[in-house]
Amino acid sequence: QDERPLRDALEAQARALRVQGVAPEIVVREGEPIRQILIQTSKETYDVVVIGARRKGTTGLYWRSEKTYEVIKLIPPPVLVAIGECATLKKFLVCTGGKEFIEEAVQL
Numbered sequence: 001q002d003e004r005p006l007r008d009a010l011e012a013q014a015r016a017l018r019v020q021g022v023a024p025e026i027v028v029r030e031g032e033p034i035r036q037i038l039i040q041t042s043k044e045t046y047d048v049v050v051i052g053a054r055r056k057g058t059t060g061l062y063w064r065s066e067k068t069y070e071v072i073k074l075i076p077p078p079v080l081v082a083i084g085e086c087a088t089l090k091k092f093l094v095c096t097g098g099k100e101f102i103e104e105a106v107q108l
Contacts, residue, residue, distance in 0.1 A: 003028055034070050041075045050080045 007028060014024045029036040041049060053068045072079045 034067055034074065037071055038074055041077060046077045048078050048080055049075060050082055053081050053083050 007026070010026045010028070014026055017024050027040060029040070037049070037051070049071075051068065051071055053065060068081055072081070
């Protein structure tokens with residue numbers, strides 16, 4: 001399969017991030033996605049892992065795919081699941097369970 005269109009799209013987004021002072025690393029792998037993410041996060045230490053996901057439905061406890069939940073459970077760093085589009089990140093909401101969990105959730 002030709003991965004050039006994927007690499008071109010990723011590089012275009014990486015250029016936009018570099019303008020903002022972020023230095024993304026592009027890693028493209030073939031194979032089973034969960035295994036590849038686990039391998040990459042075992043080799044390299046990441047502060048956070050961002051994954052895209054498709055909405056499976058609009059109701060219920062499991063409106064994300066099983067694969068999304070598997071990634072969240074398997075890898076050591078925190079996982080941010082992105083659904084939808086956002087051109088710039090200027091304002092965001094952090095939600096926590098409160099009590100002893102709140103301090104860790106909001107530390108940057």
